[in-house]
Amino acid sequence: MLHETYRLVYGRDMTSRKRAHIAMFSIAAPGHVNPSIEVIRELVARGHRVSYAIPASFADRVAVTGADPVIYTSTLPTEDNPEAWGTELIDNVEPFLNDAVQALPQLAEAFTGDVPDLVIHDITSYPARVLAHRWGVPAVSLSPNLVAWEGYGEEVAEPMFAELKQSERGKAYYARFRAWLDENGLSGTDPDRFMGRPRRSIVLIPKVLQPNADRVDESVYSFVGACQGDRADQGDWQRPAGADKVLLVSLGSTFTKQPGFYRECVKAFGDLPGWHVVLQIGKYVDESELGEVPANIEVHSWVPQLAVLKQADAFITHAGAGGSQEGLATGTPMVAVPQAVDQFGNADMLVSLGVARRIDTEDATADALRAAVLGLLDDPEVVHRAEEIRLGMASEGGTQRAADLIEAELPVG
Template sequence: MTSTERAHIAMFSIAAHGHVNPSIEVVRELVAREHRVSYAIPASFADTVAATGAEPVTYTSTLPTDEDPEAWGTELIDNIEPFLDDAVQVLPQLAAAFAGDEPDLVIHDITAYPAPVLAHRWGVPAVSLWPNLVPWEGYEEEVAEPMFADLKASERGRAYYARFEAWLAENGVDTHPDRFVSRPRKAVVLIPKVLQPNADRVDESVFTFVGACQGERGEQGEWEPPAGAEKVLLVSLGSAFTKQPDFYRACVEAFGGLPGWHVVLQIGKHVGAAELGELPGNIEVHSWVPQLSVLRRADAFVTHGGAGGGQEGLATGTPMVAVPQAVDQFGNADMLASLGVARHLPMADATPGALRAAVLELVGDPEVARRAAEIRLGMAAEGGTARAADLIEAELPAGLRAPSSS
């Protein structure tokens, strides 16, 4: 360090694997560089945070969790209102928790609305850690305005925006809610650039892509294939939208007994193995697996196409069949397919025959293997965790910056 005083960095996120996991290795790296890191998070993720060496600062959240994905509703307004509702009641909790111990720098997940408000209040810089695709120049006109037009014209939508604007104004933030959410001052993008639509139109003075920040994840345990397994297939729909027993049964039918193949089937917490019927000997079923460990040994990956799973598949050079379930996964599936390393198979079309054909075609195509290896090498060059930490340190006040480790 260039100063005897340690920097205090505060990270803010929500209780969701897809938003916590991307930041974990970055936080671990910042702690290793001798910064003091506080991490504001609901208690359900406190142990995960503490394992990095950061200090959990727990708060009570009203957001739906991975345990209850149906609580997010079915309409666009149902998906966005909870974040504002939660932010309003979380802000005073966090203001009190950090009173007298304000950080030198705020870093935060894109869903953690109180974080940039608190940074403004404290007069410190804020850096957004972006775990999925980012807006490009023209995004508002091409995507956001058509998507939000009906919502903004509805009574409920107008009330939402009025409340959001009032909350920001109360806290001295003179920014429209849309820009507050989608246009940060500075962002470290925790996905590879190849997953970004219209990457040539992204403002790289704001958004810097660092690729996957995965770490070794040894604490999650290691998975080893059984003796005699010639090829390995991982099937996982992530952590949230996993209540799909019919899909899992289709996978059992598609890959059960397939010569030379061993299948790791992750089914989440909402489905029991007994619901899948009699299992062939080449299929093992779990509610959770150390995904990265499995992917390092896998020959193919049937995934929901979430940002985390998609980039883990790319980072390990694993061909993918993307069967998206919700939100950004449909666009991710198309992007993965466009890269030449995946097939987008809509859920309605995910029959046993279609699943089997897609996996076998991918694995049998030498061009897929070549492209997957090329992308894997390109991602490694983006810098990952060390680059992310460098960018965050660069935002610290001058007297607190550490020498670059790169």
Template sequence: MTESPRAHIAMFSIAAHGHVNPSLEVIRELVARGHRVSYAIPATPGAFAEKVAATGADPVLYSSVLPVDGDPEAWGTELIDNIEPFLNDGIQALPQLAAAFAGDEPDLVLHDITSYPARILAHRWGVPAVSLWPNLVPWEGYEKEVGEPMTAELRQTERGRAYYARFAAWLAENGLGDLSSDDFVARPRRALVLIPEALQPHADRVDRTVHTFVGACQGDRADQGEWQRPAGAEKVLLVSLGSSFTKQPAFYRACAEAFGELPGWHVVLQIGAHVDPSELGDVPPTVEVRSWVPQLAVLRQADAFITHAGAGGSQEGLATGTPMVAVPQAVDQFGNADMLQALGVARHLPMEDANAATLREAVLALVDDPRVAARAAAVREQMAREGGTRQAADLIEAELPL
């Protein structure tokens, strides 16, 4: 254990599983090392404050105007619909958070990439800021290759111009006018990347003076409960589209059709909060329909995983050496699906091509291929060497002011 003086560390995030969960084991480790951790999290449904408190950190609750996690339709359909809410939320949350920490300012700020007030507060307080980055990071050349083409049309619209002008004015007002909005969001002072390097595109072009890959920080997840493999189940398949893009009853019916009558197979079908089990019709007894499952506990016993290829699910599949069929739904999941396929541990199956026949063929091909098992084992070993939670905590302590 690294020795360091007891410090007050503040973590800032939003109420979304894919942003809170990756940080929890790091926070738990920092508390175990004797640091006092305050964790700023919105006061919204979803038991996020309880998750934070379970690590030993002190939840600092604030009001958020972001759409609730798990309701993808609330995010609209255009790029501006996806990015504008974070600015709106940051502007209204900043005075709340400044007041919450007044007189109890931390020695160091940790922040998720979506928590815009955190970096401003770190600047205001004159303390180091470290981003706990839960997905892929921009590489050298990213702006020219991806960022600018993606936002070019938006910057020509009235709404887009207003968004960028408002962002620039907010940064200038808070002493960060030398940063563009893109650099403010995507170019942190220092970042610990909570995904394995194996999932990072163009990893050789990532600035290692800023970004350090520490890999999955998963812990034992005992608080999520256990799962028992049924007696007689020769093969276990987990199907999960994560927590947000789960309103896919036809897809779940296809999974039940594909594997429900397959001899020796048991299917754990996580359908999320937005589908009623009755929408699936009659399912075979070998298909276990759940709104939520302790995913890591299931994956430790699973033979295959049909996933949306979110950052969390992808690295859990890699960490357990589970072959994956990636059926991406949104944002970075498409890139993750391609990376998993390139690693030789998965197949990328577009949603529009996913039916009972294609799903069955993809899963069976993966579990019957010894080359897939060998690649999965090699990636799993590579991830273990990245250090995970202990390495992340060591690097955070190295950033504390002397």
């Protein structure tokens, strides 16, 4: 139905478009690659040739979609060393410019003689926009998280960056950014607008997770909701016989050095009558650090999260963009324990939607966690609201609509 709607809106059958060369650009981070995977798989299935620029550590993940990995060397910190991002705002933004400056020549050379018809890119891939300008082809941002609304600059960005812009390090950063843009044919372009204001953006999150959604310019930003696919390649999970309730606990893949938190989870739900717990502890914590683990808790360094959530009754999450929308897409009530960056805002948004409770890490005791989870499931309004949001997300279009919108940006003729 959605596909037919878009055929009528754009006045042409999207499936009959000529085979195009589409270039995707991203960074080596699960939260930036994973949201795009199913969209890329769909574009390939529609007959397009997709080149996906990515560091080698994610090449296999890209290749299974049918896209051609274009390998480049990145200087960005990886999920193995999150501490390298530092503690100040400048520590979080400077690495992206540094990486862009050194990656641009690599990427330009990789596409010599093979210029794409369209560039799609993660929000962090500055070289993608420069190359699209150089090549004279359209560029479309794929945003894995919230986007700017009308008034965002005055309300959020300006206060956040004011101190940085007055510091010597901040002034040097902006001067270098402007010089880099000037050198690459984007003279006069404001770095803040370059980073945060794309010409066209497809937003890979449900609209309910977007703050001030009523003030987002939908001529620029199109929300398509979760693009999850069946994730069959990640494996399956089966609910144990006799489990009345299933709880998934996961802090994602990066901010998982939390043995104390996991011990509190074991204490909270171990031997709780009728409950089965799937506890993902990541690769930085050894199961031996948890002490004695009761039989109703299975411990893994990694689990096929979506497969578990489809059968879970509750979800303790760090409220990353991926986990938040997977919890919403499966109608699973959540306890949000945010760890970093956008997770705090996501946690508050989930709470405001009526489907979650927030507990900060320092307050995440066994008693608090147990009370939050049991309280969620005892509240019929939470269950009703979770199901209402799940149904609403299912109507946003997801992968099919994202691919339709990308095809609509391809040059005609």
